[in-house]
Amino acid sequence: MTVAATEDDATASTRYSHVEIEAGRRLFAGEWKFAGAAATAATLPPMAAMEVAFAGRSNVGKSSLINALTGRRGLARTSNRPGRTQELIFFVGPPDLVLVDLPGYGYAAAAKQKIAAWTALIHGYLRGRASLARVYLLVDARHGLKPADEAILATLGAAAVSHEVVLTKCDQVSAGELEDRSRTIRAEMQRRAAAFPDLIATSSRTGAGVAELRAAIAQLVREHANIR
Ligand code: GTP
Numbered sequence: 001m002t003v004a005a006t007e008d009d010a011t012a013s014t015r016y017s018h019v020e021i022e023a024g025r026r027l028f029a030g031e032w033k034f035a036g037a038a039a040t041a042a043t044l045p046p047m048a049a050m051e052v053a054f055a056g057r058s059n060v061g062k063s064s065l066i067n068a069l070t071g072r073r074g075l076a077r078t079s080n081r082p083g084r085t086q087e088l089i090f091f092v093g094p095p096d097l098v099l100v101d102l103p104g105y106g107y108a109a110a111a112k113q114k115i116a117a118w119t120a121l122i123h124g125y126l127r128g129r130a131s132l133a134r135v136y137l138l139v140d141a142r143h144g145l146k147p148a149d150e151a152i153l154a155t156l157g158a159a160a161v162s163h164e165v166v167l168t169k170c171d172q173v174s175a176g177e178l179e180d181r182s183r184t185i186r187a188e189m190q191r192r193a194a195a196f197p198d199l200i201a202t203s204s205r206t207g208a209g210v211a212e213l214r215a216a217i218a219q220l221v222r223e224h225a226n227i228r
């Protein structure tokens with residue numbers, strides 16, 4: 001059995017009120033645009049607005065989730081072949097928010113030199129970006145956390161960057177599997193100080209969880225506006 005999740009289910013989230021879900025919808029209803037790409041640390045764009053980054057293994061669905069969030073199918077390039085996104089890609093929407101699509105890691109078929117360069121770029125960015133407010137670590141609902149994710153979690157923890165797991169491709173697992181996977185990951189994340197002990201289950205294909213993730217990001221934008 002697969003999870004019969006729809007965008008309506010996501011709207012009926014228990015974690016966010018209707019008001020918060022609506023704030024998320026409004027935040028992402030505007031126009032989103034490509035704002036730049038960086039293949040090296042030296043070419044990163046200057047820090048301007050608050051950044052929210054999407055990290056995860058190759059092919060986990062990072063670019064697809066950015067398209068689902070922004071409602072623009074072709075904004076971030078996706079592919080069924082791993083290793084599609086090879087640079088940090090920046091998207092701007094409302095004045096206070098930038099989304100960052102990261103290259104995937106754990107892609108064994110790429111040239112060793114390339115892997116080393118991507119790894120250094122991703123870890124360097126995650127460690128040293130003052131404007132980075134939150135990292136969503138995307139994890140395939142079929143596979144759970146993998147050793148390659150542990151290195152990213154270690155970097156995020158050491159740099160005290162706020163982060164939370166987002167399960168992707170939830171349309172591909174049964175409700176029972178989704179529950180087991182969620183329980184295991186929650187237990188794992190509870191041990192980590194900079195991590196959110198909860199997670200958001202999504203499917204870019206059905207739209208499940210997308211409204212909830214928008215609400216989470218809208219809440220983050222509000223918190224940052226209050227701090228400044
Ligand atoms: P890299 O850029 O290579 O690191 O990959 P990525 O994490 O950006 O993945 P991408 O968004 O390119 O998606 C990879 C593949 O997974 C594509 O074939 C997508 O259509 C598919 N995919 C993404 N999200 C979902 C989902 O929610 N459900 C299903 N069934 N497939 C998905």
Ligand code: MG
Pocket residue numbers: 062063064077078084085101102104
């Ligand atoms: Mg990608």
